[in-house]
Amino acid sequence: MSETAQAPPMPLVHAVNVTKSFHGTEVLKGIDMDVDRGQVVCLLGPSGSGKTTFLRCINQLETIDGGRIWVDGVLMGYDDRAGRLHRLGDKAIAAQRRDIGMCFQRFNLFPHMTATENVLEAPVQVRGENKAQARKDALELLEQVGLADRCHAYPAQLSGGQQQRVAIARALAMKPKLMLFDEPTSALDPELVGEVLAVMRELADDGMTMIVVTHEMSFAREVADRVVFMDGGVVIEQGPPAVVISDPQHPRTKAFLQRMRHEEAEGHAGSAVEVPADDELTP
Amino acid sequence: MSPSEAPAEAPSAAPDRPGLIDAVPVRHVGRWVAVVVIAVLVAMFAHLLLTNAAFRWTDVTFPAMVQAPVIEGLIRGTIVVTIGSMLLGVALGVVIAIMRLSPNKVLSYTSWVYTWFFRAIPRYVLLFIIGNLAVVLPRIDIGIPFDFIATDLLGLSSSFRLLGFDTQQIGTSIAGGILGLGLSEAAYMAEIARAGILSVDRGQDEAAQALGMSRGKAMRRIVLPQAMRVIVPPTGNEAIAMVKDTSLLIALPLGTELFFQLRAIGSRTFAVFPVAVAATLWYLVLGSVFMAVQYFLEQRFGRGFGATKAPGVQPVVAVGQGGR
Numbered sequence: 001m002s003e004t005a006q007a008p009p010m011p012l013v014h015a016v017n018v019t020k021s022f023h024g025t026e027v028l029k030g031i032d033m034d035v036d037r038g039q040v041v042c043l044l045g046p047s048g049s050g051k052t053t054f055l056r057c058i059n060q061l062e063t064i065d066g067g068r069i070w071v072d073g074v075l076m077g078y079d080d081r082a083g084r085l086h087r088l089g090d091k092a093i094a095a096q097r098r099d100i101g102m103c104f105q106r107f108n109l110f111p112h113m114t115a116t117e118n119v120l121e122a123p124v125q126v127r128g129e130n131k132a133q134a135r136k137d138a139l140e141l142l143e144q145v146g147l148a149d150r151c152h153a154y155p156a157q158l159s160g161g162q163q164q165r166v167a168i169a170r171a172l173a174m175k176p177k178l179m180l181f182d183e184p185t186s187a188l189d190p191e192l193v194g195e196v197l198a199v200m201r202e203l204a205d206d207g208m209t210m211i212v213v214t215h216e217m218s219f220a221r222e223v224a225d226r227v228v229f230m231d232g233g234v235v236i237e238q239g240p241p242a243v244v245i246s247d248p249q250h251p252r253t254k255a256f257l258q259r260m261r262h263e264e265a266e267g268h269a270g271s272a273v274e275v276p277a278d279d280e281l282t283p
Numbered sequence: 284m285s286p287s288e289a290p291a292e293a294p295s296a297a298p299d300r301p302g303l304i305d306a307v308p309v310r311h312v313g314r315w316v317a318v319v320v321i322a323v324l325v326a327m328f329a330h331l332l333l334t335n336a337a338f339r340w341t342d343v344t345f346p347a348m349v350q351a352p353v354i355e356g357l358i359r360g361t362i363v364v365t366i367g368s369m370l371l372g373v374a375l376g377v378v379i380a381i382m383r384l385s386p387n388k389v390l391s392y393t394s395w396v397y398t399w400f401f402r403a404i405p406r407y408v409l410l411f412i413i414g415n416l417a418v419v420l421p422r423i424d425i426g427i428p429f430d431f432i433a434t435d436l437l438g439l440s441s442s443f444r445l446l447g448f449d450t451q452q453i454g455t456s457i458a459g460g461i462l463g464l465g466l467s468e469a470a471y472m473a474e475i476a477r478a479g480i481l482s483v484d485r486g487q488d489e490a491a492q493a494l495g496m497s498r499g500k501a502m503r504r505i506v507l508p509q510a511m512r513v514i515v516p517p518t519g520n521e522a523i524a525m526v527k528d529t530s531l532l533i534a535l536p537l538g539t540e541l542f543f544q545l546r547a548i549g550s551r552t553f554a555v556f557p558v559a560v561a562a563t564l565w566y567l568v569l570g571s572v573f574m575a576v577q578y579f580l581e582q583r584f585g586r587g588f589g590a591t592k593a594p595g596v597q598p599v600v601a602v603g604q605g606g607r
Binding site: 104108167 | 484486487489490491492493494495496497498499500504505508509512584586587588
C-alpha cells in the first residue's frame with residue numbers, strides 16, 4: 001500500500017479545531033486530538049463537557065459545524081474537491097463508518113435478534129459475507145467475550161454486562177480499525193462493570209486503537225496510554241494517566257478528580273473482576 | 284391484642300411459628316349476582332334462538348350460506364378484496380409514514396395531505412367516485428406524462444403510451460374495490476406505521492448506522508421489524524374492519540360480495556332475517572380467522588420481547604438492563 005499524497009503519515013484519528021453547536025449552544029469549542037494506531041485514549045470530564053458529543057462526531061452520528069476529522073487519512077463526511085468540501089451522501093458515509101466500531105452506554109443491541117444474529121447482522125448485511133462463515137466468526141467472537149454459551153439468548157434475557165459484551169462482539173465483527181466506547185459501563189450495576197472492563201482490557205492488549213469515554217478512573221489509569229480531560233467543550237489537559245490523574249495541573253481537573261475519588265470511596269465496587277467463565281446470571 | 288404483648292411474642296415463639304395461611308376468602312356478592320344475571324340472559328337468548336319461528340336455520344340460513352353465488356361473493360368480493368386492499372394499504376401506508384417523517388417539507392406535507400384527504404372521505408363515497416371515474420377519465424394510460432406536447436412539437440402522430448385501461452371496466456371490478464378500499468386504508472395505516480416507527484428507540488437506528496448500514500437498510504432490517512410489534516395489533520383491527528367494509532362494494536357498483544348476495548336471496552325468498560343471520564355467521568368466521576392470523580403475527584414479531592401473552596396485551600419487557 002502506498003501512502004497518500006500528504007507527506008507526513010497521519011495518526012489514525014486526526015481531529016483539528018472541531019466545533020459543534022446544538023440549538024445555538026456551543027458544545028465543542030475547537031477540539032484538536034490525535035490518536036495513534038494501537039493507542040488507548042480515555043476521555044474524562046464532567047457530564048456536559050462534550051466528550052460524548054466529540055466521540056459521536058468521529059463516526060458522524062453528529063455532523064460537525066467546523067474543523068476536520070480524518071480517520072486513517074480519510075476526511076470524514078466530506079469530499080474535498082480542490083479545496084471545496086462536498087457533503088457525502090448517505091451510502092458514502094455509511095461506508096466510512098464500517099471501519100469504526102462503536103459501543104453505546106445503553107448497549108443498543110437489536111432486541112429482535114439473538115446474540116449471534118446481532119453479531120452476524122452487519123458482516124452479512126453490510127459486507128455481504130457468506131452467512132455460514134459469518135455465523136462461525138460470530139460464535140468465535142462471542143467466545144472471545146466469554147458468552148459462547150449464551151449465543152441463542154435474546155438481549156432481554158441477558159444481564160447488562162452480558163449485553164455490553166455482545167455489543168462489543170457485534171462491533172468487532174466488522175473488523176474495525178478503531179473502537180469508540182461511549183460510557184460503556186455507566187448503565188451497569190456495579191458488580192457487572194468488571195466483566196465489561198476485562199473484555200476492553202483484553203482488546204487494548206491485543207493492540208486495538210480505542211477511544212473511551214468513561215468515569216472508571218482505575219481503568220483509565222491502568223489501560224489508557226493517554227487521558228484527555230475535557231470541560232465546557234474544550235480540552236483542558238491531557239497526557240499519560242500517571243501524570244494527569246496523579247498530578248493534575250489545571251484546577252478544574254483537580255476538582256473533577258477529587259469529586260471522582262470521593263465517589264469511588266463512597267463504595268463504588270472495584271473493577272478488577274475477571275470475566276466469569278460460567279455465568280449464572282440468568283434473568 | 285395489646286401493643287406491649289406483640290413484639291415480645293413474635294420472635295420468641297420458635298416451635299409454633301405461623302405456617303401456611305388457610306383463611307376464609309372474601310365473599311364477592313356483587314360478582315355472584317352478576318353471574319346469575321348473565322346466566323339468565325344467556326338462557327333467554329338460547330331459548331329465543333331455538334324456539335322462535337322467525338329463525339329458519341335449516342331451511343334458509345344454512346342452505347343460503349353455501350349457495351354458489353354466496354360462496355363466490357365470499358371468496359372474491361370479501362376475502363380477496365380484504366387481503367388485496369390490506370396489502371395495498373400496508374405497503375402504501377408504510378411509504379406514506381416514511382414520507383411523513385422525512386426532513387423534506389414537500390414530502391412530509393404531501394403525506395399529510397394524503398392522510399387528510401383519504402381519512403375525510405367516507406369509504407362508501409370513495410367507492411362511488413371510483414365507480415364513476417370514467418366520467419372524468421374514460422381511459423387511463425401509462426406512459427410519459429404530457430407526451431402530447433412532445434408529439435405535437437416533434438410532429439409525430441404516435442404517442443408514448445405503454446399500457447391502457449378502460450376506467451369504467453376497472454372501476455366497477457374487484458380491482459376497483461381493492462383500489463378504493465386500499466387507498467383509504469393507506470391513510471389509516473400511515474398513522475399506525477408512523478406510531479410504530481416512532482416507538483423504536485433512536486439508539487437502534489444509531490447502532491445500525493454505526494455498523495455501516497445505510498439509512499434504508501437500517502430502516503428495513505432494524506427499525507421496521509421492531510416497529511411491527513406496535514403495528515400488528517392495530518393492523519389486525521383494521522383488517523377485521525376491512526372484512527366488514529367489503530359490504531360497501533355495492534357503491535361501485537359491484538355485487539360479487541357476501542352480504543349483497545345473501546340479501547338477494549333474502550328478498551327473493553322473503554326470508555330477510557334468516558339470511559342476515561347467515562351473513563352474521565360468515566362474518567364471525569372471518570373475524571375469527573383474522574384474529575388467529577393476528578395472534579401468530581404478534582408471536583412472530585414479538586421475538587426477543589418475551590411476547591408469549593394473549594393477543595392484544597402489549598408486551599412490557601424493557602430492552603435496557605434485563606436479567607436482574
